Amino acid sequence: MSGEKKELYLGYTTDKAVTPFFQKFLEALEQEKLMMSRCPKCGTEYLPPRQHCQKDLEECELVEFTEREAKLHSYVIVDFAPESLTSRAPYVVAIGEFPSGKKLTAHITNLMSMPEIGMTLKLAFDRIDEKKITYKWLV
Amino acid sequence: MARRVAVVAGGHSKFGKRYDATMRELCAEAFKPILDEGITQDMIDASVLSYAASQFTGQGAGSALIADYLGLHEKPHLRVESACTTGTASLRAAWGMVASGLYDIMLVLGVEQMNRVTSAQATELMARAGDMRWEYPFGISFPAFYALMASRYMHEYNLPHEVLSMIAVKSHHYGAQNPKAHLPREVTLEAAHNSVPICRPLNLYDCSLITDGAAAVVIAAEDRVKEFTDEPMWIRGIGAGASEMMVQDRPSLTSIPGAKRAAKAAYKMAGLEPKDMDMAEVHDCFTIAELIAYEDLGFAEPGKGREIVENKENYHDGKIPVNVDGGLKSKGHPLGATGLSMTYEILMQMRGEAQKPSRQIDDVQFGLAHNVGQSGQFVNIFIFERGW
Numbered sequence: 456m457s458g459e460k461k462e463l464y465l466g467y468t469t470d471k472a473v474t475p476f477f478q479k480f481l482e483a484l485e486q487e488k489l490m491m492s493r494c495p496k497c498g499t500e501y502l503p504p505r506q507h508c509q510k511d512l513e514e515c516e517l518v519e520f521t522e523r524e525a526k527l528h529s530y531v532i533v534d535f536a537p538e539s540l541t542s543r544a545p546y547v548v549a550i551g552e553f554p555s556g557k558k559l560t561a562h563i564t565n566l567m568s569m570p571e572i573g574m575t576l577k578l579a580f581d582r583i584d585e586k587k588i589t590y591k592w593l594v
Numbered sequence: 595m596a597r598r599v600a601v602v603a604g605g606h607s608k609f610g611k612r613y614d615a616t617m618r619e620l621c622a623e624a625f626k627p628i629l630d631e632g633i634t635q636d637m638i639d640a641s642v643l644s645y646a647a648s649q650f651t652g653q654g655a656g657s658a659l660i661a662d663y664l665g666l667h668e669k670p671h672l673r674v675e676s677a678c679t680t681g682t683a684s685l686r687a688a689w690g691m692v693a694s695g696l697y698d699i700m701l702v703l704g705v706e707q708m709n710r711v712t713s714a715q716a717t718e719l720m721a722r723a724g725d726m727r728w729e730y731p732f733g734i735s736f737p738a739f740y741a742l743m744a745s746r747y748m749h750e751y752n753l754p755h756e757v758l759s760m761i762a763v764k765s766h767h768y769g770a771q772n773p774k775a776h777l778p779r780e781v782t783l784e785a786a787h788n789s790v791p792i793c794r795p796l797n798l799y800d801c802s803l804i805t806d807g808a809a810a811v812v813i814a815a816e817d818r819v820k821e822f823t824d825e826p827m828w829i830r831g832i833g834a835g836a837s838e839m840m841v842q843d844r845p846s847l848t849s850i851p852g853a854k855r856a857a858k859a860a861y862k863m864a865g866l867e868p869k870d871m872d873m874a875e876v877h878d879c880f881t882i883a884e885l886i887a888y889e890d891l892g893f894a895e896p897g898k899g900r901e902i903v904e905n906k907e908n909y910h911d912g913k914i915p916v917n918v919d920g921g922l923k924s925k926g927h928p929l930g931a932t933g934l935s936m937t938y939e940i941l942m943q944m945r946g947e948a949q950k951p952s953r954q955i956d957d958v959q960f961g962l963a964h965n966v967g968q969s970g971q972f973v974n975i976f977i978f979e980r981g982w
Contacts, residue, residue, distance in 0.1 A: 469730075469731045470730060503727075528746065530742070530745050531741035533793050534790075534794060535717065538717065539718055540733035543733065544733075548734055559842070560729060561732060
């Protein structure tokens with residue numbers, strides 16, 4: 456490790472507040488690893504990860520999340536987008552539910568027909584541009 | 595023991611795209627009817643400004659500006675912010691100050707001026723009320739959160755979109771009879787169902803409006819009420835609830851858990867039940883939100899809210915009249931003013947002063963206001979009682 460912070464951001468339009476904890480998440484994501492967090496005290500797991508446990512505010516550790524398939528829990532097709540994403544509309548945002556019950560919200564990027572609740576989603580990764588990376592769903 | 599508190603007066607600006615005014619003139623428009631009733635600045639102990647989003651105007655320190663403009667600059671004031679539920683959060687804060695004995699008489703004034711930015715910019719600003727790290731980067735706008743609820747609800751309960759459009763038709767029917775409404779015109783079921791998509795499955799007529807406007811009420815402690823009116827509206831019950839920040843973390847998308855918690859608390863404090871309500875003002879920021887509200891408030895069982903819609907029980911002469919002022923959908927949704935506009939409407943209905951007989955509800959004894967912030971992260975519910 457050079458020790459120099461690599462400039463990375465999550466998603467299509469982004470909050471540029473990247474903390475050291477979030478930076479580790481992003482650097483793992485760049486390696487196509489999705490990280491969740493786990494409280495060392497009570498064992499509660501969070502996806503997406505939290506730096507502090509919601510129950511006891513202990514510092515959580517990042518742990519790789521290995522499930523790769525989920526079921527479509529709900530979706531929206533965004534036709535009228537926020538100003539920062541108007542050029543990308545329409546796009547599909549989906550909540551996927553993994554077999555463990557954990558959920559993740561991301562775009563579905565390869566739909567050729569209308570989404571159907573209950574359909575299988577596959578977790579994938581994408582580099583949007585030089586600085587932006589993301590996780591996403593494929594059908 | 596807390597003192598009883600009543601709403602003794604109200605005022606309401608015209609809602610709409612108010613390019614003719616800034617927030618100060620809108621507030622003056624809402625406060626003027628109160629002054630005209632003889633409630634002058636020297637009678638008011640303190641004020642709360644309900645002002646949800648200064649990013650629309652760029653005006654900071656809003657309560658100082660408005661207190662000064664209205665001649666209340668020598669009286670204590672503060673601002674409350676809780677997204678779209680700011681109005682009733684302000685009323686809750688003021689109620690606490692009066693009930694506790696800190697003040698006797700307070701002005702609660704809500705305002706928002708949202709049309710100083712484009713619709714896309716407004717959508718952007720409201721999207722930032724989602725989780726900035728995990729939701730905003732995916733372009734999940736305010737309508738998108740409710741569309742996620744709508745997709746799931748329609749799937750679980752096999753709900754056709756036409757039922758949502760029927761809610762829009764009802765809202766516009768009553769908005770057309772409300773001279774204060776932003777979009778006072780009727781819409782057909784066909785037009786509502788087939789309008790342009792915004793966040794599918796929600797279309798244009800499923801969405802509330804980006805509105806400028808103000809609304810105000812004066813509240814008084816029980817031993818001072820008679821100085822102001824013979825027709826007070828008592829605050830009988832208050833419930834507040836909260837839900838998870840991220841929509842994906844909710845146990846269900848077909849209900850707003852914070853609204854159910856708030857309703858339970860409000861009914862308990864009031865000693866009343868859903869069947870006792872003679873009218874309701876519910877937070878129909880989207881048609882699906884109104885349908886879910888019927889169920890969260892106990893007017894219908896889960897999945898059965900559509901029966902209220904299909905049987906027109908939500909009309910002014912129905913079993914539970916809902917939003918017969920046009921609601922957020924047709925009257926408009928200036929964020930900080932909305933909860934106080936609901937309160938004003940219930941006061942007017944109780945006093946028999948709805949502007950037209952065709953939207954006047956008979957004999958309102960109890961009215962409920964259901965005001966939701968963001969996509970349900972915070973909820974305030976008030977139950978009001980006619981005091982004469």
